[in-house]
Amino acid sequence: MDSLTQIVLGAAVGEIVGGKRLGNKAPLWGAVAGTIPDLDILFAPHGAIAYHIQHRGFSHSILFAILMAPLLGAIFSWLYRKRHRDFKLWTSLFFWGIFTHPLLDAFTTWGTSLFLPFSRYRVAFKTIFVIDPIYTVPFLICIAVLLFFKRQDPRRRRWAWAGVSISSAYLALTVFLKIQANRITTKALREQGITYTSYMTTLTPLNSLLWAGVAKTEKGYYTGYFSLLDREKKINFHFRPNGLDKLPKSLLENQSFRELPFITEGFYTVTESGDEWQVQDLRFGQLNGWEDPNSPYVMTMDILKKDGSYIFERGSNSIENPKERLLALFDRIF
Structure with a gap:
């Protein structure tokens, strides 16, 4: 998906995982985590073939999230050692922030190499376009609203979960629409x-x-x-x-x-x-x-x-x- 959508998703994940402890730092660093997989474009080779193979490659794999999360968890636990020294919390925040990025990308046409380096197979369900306002805009509104509430206010998590629930419901709807599109296509070809x-x-x-x-x-x-x-x-x-x-x-x-x-x-x-x-x-x-x-x-x-x-x-x-x-x-x- 586009960068804005991944930032919003990462912010929601950050709030759900660490909002009570970290306040606005949680959606902030969650948004950063949601952006990390796409940093592969900074190192993308010039050639078109190499670019297409590398983009959404290892940085979008399950193994990448597993390896990066504890590393970043250790770094941020040390950076915030005075008030938020919690390796487990930071590791969880970065794992889910990073992992949900390729998970969402798997529903797009480009797909993502979830199983690298063990398999080059790209998971691509092709149910949602890479930029879809119906998915992103309500989600963005929910995240923007929660930022106005204090750290311990339960309404923060409610708004975060509302954003995740609405966007996930729409994503599920696109799967149903994809099934209908397949049915219509095969019927037309047959006829x-x-x-x-x-x-x-x-x-x-x-x-x-x-x-x-x-x-x-x-x-x-x-x-x-x-x-x-x-x-x-x-x-x-x-x-x-x-x-x-x-x-x-x-x-x-x-x-x-x-x-x-x-x-x-x-x-x-x-x-x-x-x-x-x-x-x-x-x-x-x-x-x-x-x-x-x-x-x-x-x-x-x-x-x-x-x-x-x-x-x-x-x-x-x-x-x-x-x-x-x-x-x-x-x-x-x-």
Whole structure:
């Protein structure tokens, strides 16, 4: 999830774990703990492939939380030794502050490597978009309110638990909506006679109602957008070739290129332009695919050939007329 959401979640966890003892220090350091896993971007390598592998890597694993919590617990127990010398309390605060970060990230499209270094498998339930105001805003309000109460006031914990409960209830709702999206997608594929090897459903920005269904075949992908509020659950699928048959053998055998199935979970296409190629990660959808099936994809990589070597760079697609795009998005949802 986005940084603000992780800060809010960490603050709530900090308050629940240590609010009675630490006062406002608890949500403060809880917020810091909730930010720690994303500090991996400060050490992210320049190359696109290495970046995608490292981000949400070991710093988002269960083992990282287990190792970091007692270390930070010892440090903060010493820093606050005059009034709050409590190794167990600080360790608990940092463990839950750090661990809940990747736990929430596991519900996003990117997912998280919870089991590193024992397994590279990324847990990605794909039920919530990385920025979702319905999840974050009520949670933020609850945390802001509790800061106005004194340390021993029981209303602090009530507001913290209210924020956690509301956000968790919404997260549970997104799981239910995901199940419905899967059902609608598979039914539409079956009714239209589309044969596929695997499929996925993924969200459009800022909501949990407008979905994209993507079906994988040997030659490419069928993609269609639909809202769970549509009266007629009819999906217009558009085919996009994967482009792999047009790539040079040297690129197909390139070690970085061979990481793409892992990074994208096997859902990617490649388009060619001379000695340059662009990889589209289908998991994150298009900027406005519900209007134009040929619109740019949100997450891309550029492959350049220089001096006989292939260079992978992170792509960037700017959104033109963002206000109009946002209005069009919500118009399609409802």
